[in-house]
Amino acid sequence: MGTGPARRRPHRTSRPSSQRHRHPRLPAHRRRHLGAGAHHPGVVRRRVEGGRRPPPPPPRPQGAHPRRGSHGAGPRHRVRPRQPGPPRAPRRHPGRTRRLDPRRPPRRRPRRATGRPARHLGRDRRPPRRPVASPPVDRPADLTDPLVRRRAELVKWARDPVDVLPAWVAEHDFRPPEAVFAAVHRVADEGAFGYTRRAAALGPAYASWARRRHAWEVDPELVTWHVDVLQGVVAAVTALSEPGEGLVITPPIYFPFLDIAPTTGRRQLEWRLRRDDTGWHLDPDDLDAVLSREPDARVLLLSHPHNPTGRVLDPAALARIVEICARHDVHIVSDEIHGDLVRPDVEFRPLLTVPGAAERTVVVTSAAKTFSLSGLRCAVSVFADPDLRSRVLHAHPPLLLGHPGRVGIEATIAAWEHGADWTDGLVELIGRRFDRLAERLAAEAPAVRWHRPEATFLAWLDVSACGLGPRPGATLLERARVAVSEGVDFGEGGEGHIRVNVGTAEAVFEEICDRLLPHLGVAAGGGA
Ligand SMILES: Cc1ncc(COP(=O)(O)O)c(C=O)c1O
Missing domain, CATH: 3.40.640.10 (Type I PLP-dependent aspartate aminotransferase-like (Major domain))
Known part of the structure; x- marks a missing residue:
């Protein structure tokens, strides 16, 4: 026991890095769908209660997004406004991503349990396990649906009034790997809810x-x-x-x-x-x-x-x-x-x-x-x-x-x-959030002192120069309508700090920055 071999994360070396982000085995419609939320910040932002409509994006130079195909943006992906008509039946799986591309084939529903005894069950044979399918490349989709999260009473989203954006509890908003959904659906389909080994x-x-x-x-x-x-x-x-x-x-x-x-x-x-x-x-x-x-x-x-x-x-x-x-x-x-x-x-x-x-x-x-x-x-x-x-x-x-x-x-x-590829994707995504936070803090709130974290999706910010008082988190909740974690709650050394969770959709993250940063300037006459 004890020391492992020096080589870290051996699975990462199994594919050349040049291929790591391609999805060679995915059909075209899946490739287009991956990361759709990330390419449509407006769609996500409109779903955030209290969020302002984003300004139209500046025109991009050609080739600025080498990985975005010609299908990555455009009217086909936009959510159409609802037409008046007969009321719709409630969605069966409100937490699932809506199909944005009408040409995308519908997902197959898992087979239901019939209630009949399985024919193959002999005295000492167990029912075969249904394999948990995992797509070859599975990346965290940049999708946050605040409505679903509030309805589910997830504390991160439901603790505060609807006009508050949450950046406090250490929970990210990304959709888990498909294999997790398959496993959870399988338990529900089987209806085998008894004591388990x-x-x-x-x-x-x-x-x-x-x-x-x-x-x-x-x-x-x-x-x-x-x-x-x-x-x-x-x-x-x-x-x-x-x-x-x-x-x-x-x-x-x-x-x-x-x-x-x-x-x-x-x-x-x-x-x-x-x-x-x-x-x-x-x-x-x-x-x-x-x-x-x-x-x-x-x-x-x-x-x-x-x-x-x-x-x-x-x-x-x-x-x-x-x-x-x-x-x-x-x-x-x-x-x-x-x-x-x-x-x-x-x-x-x-x-x-x-x-x-x-x-x-x-x-x-x-x-x-x-x-x-x-x-x-x-x-x-x-x-x-x-x-x-x-x-x-x-x-x-x-x-x-x-x-x-x-x-x-x-x-x-x-x-x-x-979940290994998915986790690699998440670490990359968190890295992008911290890149952006560093950029925005340097440009818009240079009075904030921080050190880019080596791990987690949490930024520990020293805002003691910003004149926000002894509980800067409470002040920011009131003034910026963003819920962050209060530094003093973390004990000695937390004074003048806030902890900000960056693990959320791009549009939500940008909105959090838009709201917080104007309050993080240097206070006239000194610190907290
Ligand atoms: C360091 C650390 N330990 C434990 C937990 C809580 O984990 P659990 O809910 O499994 O007790 C958290 C949650 O934020 C955490 O950050």
């Missing part, structure tokens, strides 16, 4: 994903499952420490971590990030100092990559952290939920690939952030040491932690089995 397949599915994405060899037998990442984190922290002992966190930090020590009777200790001209850092010497000062510290809880700063610990820092924790007899709980969303030029190493980490480390993760599946409630804890696994597993009453449901399990497995 399918969670056992999460181990092999995650092991395969970890090998392909992170060159990390995971033993599927040492993967356990639970309902969400925070549950796994709290289960590990409480298993590996006693009440009164110390839990080290790294503020400014994903704010639910600030509740763990107070609500479980542990003592909260802080290893704070430092900021210099190159960005936010965790200095391992500071950890050594905290642990030397606090001999009852038992667990270090990491967000790796770090939410909210988007910082990724480099291999040298990881090795030092493991060495320091071993010296002070401290366990590490590493929340790696953002680990797939790392910039291609940055090296991300799961903590369990660091030599010496196995006996003291639990990695907790899920498909929820990468594929936007948070509501499906399914997560895993990964161990490399059977004794540690058993210690965490047996520390709690067996019935306390619950079990993920079958829909979440199947969706997660499908995402890990078929």
Whole structure:
């Protein structure tokens, strides 16, 4: 166990990069449809309540979009205004993308369960699994339908009044891979909603994903499952420490971590990030100092990559952290939920690939952030040491932690089995959002200080020079009608900051910038 081979993301090298964005095996109508939303910002923007009509786009020089074919724009793709007539029946699948191209063949409906016993069922034969189809290239469609999201009461979209645009909770708005939809539809078609043993397949599915994405060899037998990442984190922290002992966190930090020590009777200790001209850092010497000062510290809880700063610990820092924790007899709980969303030029190493980490480390993760599946409630804890696994597993009453449901399990497995190309597409798309944010901040709000994140779809902005008061997020909600996350909620170091989620459709993102940036100038007479 432990260190994986040096080669990262081997699947990426399997196709020459010149071919990576072509869709040679897709029929022409599918190729035209991919990314349709991205090419029609006006269509998306008109659906955003409270959004202003966009000005007409400036004429583009010829050849400015080498990948947009002659079918990429034009009246055929526009949504026609509704004609008056008899009322329509409600759409069966309101969350699905509307067919924009009338010549595109209709999707085949999956066959329905007939209710008759299957003829092939013998005494010891199982029904064959319907294969989960995944298109050869599956990219996140740049489609956000606020109406559907509000109707579904997704907290990101439904918490605030309809004229507010959401850029707060860490959830992106992109349509998950088709394989996820196929898996969820299959569960519904089968109607097999009873207790299930399918969670056992999460181990092999995650092991395969970890090998392909992170060159990390995971033993599927040492993967356990639970309902969400925070549950796994709290289960590990409480298993590996006693009440009164110390839990080290790294503020400014994903704010639910600030509740763990107070609500479980542990003592909260802080290893704070430092900021210099190159960005936010965790200095391992500071950890050594905290642990030397606090001999009852038992667990270090990491967000790796770090939410909210988007910082990724480099291999040298990881090795030092493991060495320091071993010296002070401290366990590490590493929340790696953002680990797939790392910039291609940055090296991300799961903590369990660091030599010496196995006996003291639990990695907790899920498909929820990468594929936007948070509501499906399914997560895993990964161990490399059977004794540690058993210690965490047996520390709690067996019935306390619950079990993920079958829909979440199947969706997660499908995402890990078929979502690699899609994830590459998402990382590229997030990169484009950050390019654009950098461009717009430099041009329109140079008073904002920030460091481009190495991971996540979250921008951590220092707006302390903008005169927005002690809670800049609240001020911006009022003045700009954009909901961002408030920096002070992330603990020490969050003062004067906001966290902005860029994981949304291009038109929504531009509208968020249009609304926020006029309020992010230098305040007359100084800072906050
Ligand atoms: C670092 C981190 N951990 C955990 C979570 C929550 O995950 P879950 O809903 O699976 O508990 C989030 C969500 O934003 C997160 O950013």
